[in-house]
Amino acid sequence: MFIARVTGSVVATQKVGSMTGHKLLVVEPYRLEEKKRGSLVPTGRTFIAVDPLGSGEGDYVLICQGSSARLTPETKDLPIDAVVIGLVDSVHIEKTNVYSRNDS
Amino acid sequence: MFIARVTGSVVATQKVGSMTGHKLLVVEPYRLEEKKRGSLVPTGRTFIAVDPLGSGEGDYVLICQGSSARLTPETKDLPIDAVVIGLVDSVHIEKTNVYSRNDS
Amino acid sequence: MFIARVTGSVVATQKVGSMTGHKLLVVEPYRLEEKKRGSLVPTGRTFIAVDPLGSGEGDYVLICQGSSARLTPETKDLPIDAVVIGLVDSVHIEKTNVYSRNDS
Amino acid sequence: MFIARVTGSVVATQKVGSMTGHKLLVVEPYRLEEKKRGSLVPTGRTFIAVDPLGSGEGDYVLICQGSSARLTPETKDLPIDAVVIGLVDSVHIEKTNVYSRNDS
Amino acid sequence: MFIARVTGSVVATQKVGSMTGHKLLVVEPYRLEEKKRGSLVPTGRTFIAVDPLGSGEGDYVLICQGSSARLTPETKDLPIDAVVIGLVDSVHIEKTNVYSRNDS
Known part of the structure; x- marks a missing residue:
């Protein structure tokens, strides 16, 4: 998994049917600052993730990737x-x- | 998932049998512009994706990767x-x- | 998926039993040239892929990665x-x- | 798999129900120093992994990624x-x- | 898959029970030298792989990643x-x- 900051959201009306009603967040992975490891810094990468937990912009979240993303209820x-x-x-x-x- | 722009298409006549009839798009992943995060910018990477939704060149789409790509009807x-x-x-x-x- | 050029082949006599008889190609992923997007250019990366279609050196092929690579007959x-x-x-x-x- | 050093831990109270009680470690992948290959050096990347073995900060661990991460008891x-x-x-x-x- | 050179081995006494008895190799992926494509050169990356074939240091091997790594006897x-x-x-x-x- 990786830590990411929620930076925004995506709206997509035309989509695969099963995706209806699932909130899509824009998230940016963070990593430890390399020198002193005393803070989290952005990586500049951009991912879209489904959010079943109701997190909001600015929240730091844990993202699971791959087939395991289907392992929540x-x-x-x-x-x-x-x-x-x-x-x-x-x-x-x-x-x-x-x-x-x-x-x- | 990631956001990508549809930039083109691929034709492949000789292919695995089950792939017949599935449209293959050339897509380019986009990410947030790193400084101001006020726009989407291209990453320079190139992926080929199957499109069951009928998107066209110039459209911005959501791409799912990995085994979950098989989870649409x-x-x-x-x-x-x-x-x-x-x-x-x-x-x-x-x-x-x-x-x-x-x-x- | 990605587009790759077939650049060579690999011979491996000692291998997992089920791999006997499967041709192993050396392939190099290609991407769109970044400025003008008018041609395909090599990425410098090297992958080995099984080829059930009989492609030859110099051919451009579509490569599927991950668990879906097991989804051909x-x-x-x-x-x-x-x-x-x-x-x-x-x-x-x-x-x-x-x-x-x-x-x- | 890759070798990583355990650098810290993450606390997340609001989470997917099945994740309750699973310790989340911050780990940093290591690789061989490139010139002399005589030591392990940090890569600067940051991952979060579940730890069923009770490792502590400073330990070097083996990390398995992907669907196989679900293959421990x-x-x-x-x-x-x-x-x-x-x-x-x-x-x-x-x-x-x-x-x-x-x-x- | 990718081609890698076996550079060493890892010992881990405390591990997930099912891993007992499986040899863990340190391998370094190789790629084609970019200019002339006339030789294999190291990538500087470090992976750990299970070896069911008895390869030794210095051997060049084929590595399969992901869920398919579980598809050998x-x-x-x-x-x-x-x-x-x-x-x-x-x-x-x-x-x-x-x-x-x-x-x-």
Whole structure:
């Protein structure tokens, strides 16, 4: 999985039938800042993921990719390759808090 | 998933039997422009995807990759790893419209 | 899927039993030339793919990756992650022919 | 699979129900130093993996990605794409020990 | 699949139970040298793969990734994403032998 920040959303009216009613988020993967590893920094990449958890813009989420994206109750048998499986509360690196939801 | 622009099409007469009749599109993944995140920009990569939705050149589409590409009614059991699952109407980033089908 | 040019072949006598008799091609993925998008250019990457279609060196082929590589009659249940699913006749980008088999 | 160093952990209270109770680690893939191949060096990438083995910060672990991440007793049917399958004791390259758990 | 050179091995005593007894190799993917395509050159990447074929350091092998890594008799249902499916005897590019096991 990877940590991503929710940056937006996508509207698609014409789509595969089974996709009706599933919210599509624009998410950007984050990684640890390479030098000091003291913060999360954006990777510049852009993914679209289905969100069964109701996360909003600015939230940091956990994204699962591949066939396992179909392994949540809401996404069974969907033609998708990425899903939000959790909202990140905090990330700790070597005893240091590099992200906390309450602070952001 | 990722957002891509339909840039062309591929013709292949000699192919695995089950692929007969399935339209093959050339698509180019797009990502958010890295500095201001105010527009979609091309990544320079090239993928071929099956299109069960009848999209045309210039359309922005949602591409699903991997085994889930076989999870639409039209692509069941096909030897494919990428499929169009939706036509993008609009993309919103932090309350701003960065793409709208009607404008393009 | 991606478009690739067949550049060579691999011989492997010691192999997993089920792989006996399956031709192994060296293929190089191609993408659209980034500036003018008027031709296909090599990516410099190297893949090995099983070929059930009898393509030869210099041919442009369509490669399917992942579990779907097992979804052709000849490759069912094989331990492979890439297969040739079609021989490319032509590629059109924005109404322009950027590759035609007869021309090459 | 790839070798990674455990650098931290993630807390996510709101998540897909089946994920409750599964520890989420932040891991960083390592590769062989390119010139002399005499040591393992960080790649700068960041992954989140489920850990059924109880590894701790600083441990070097083996990460399995994709659908196979669901093939351990503790991760069956989970919506995950990465799992710790082993704790690395030692890595030998051309008869030389480039990593030993006891030394680190 | 890709061609890789076996560069070493990994020992992991604490691991998922089903992994007991499976040899873990360190392998480095190779690709065609980009200018003249007359030789195989290292990519600098590092993968760990299960080896059911008994290959040794210095051997060039074929690696299958993803769920298909579970499709050999020795790796059925294992939590792995890469397996050796063949030992490379020779690689021919445009009628030229760019690798031969006997020469190396």
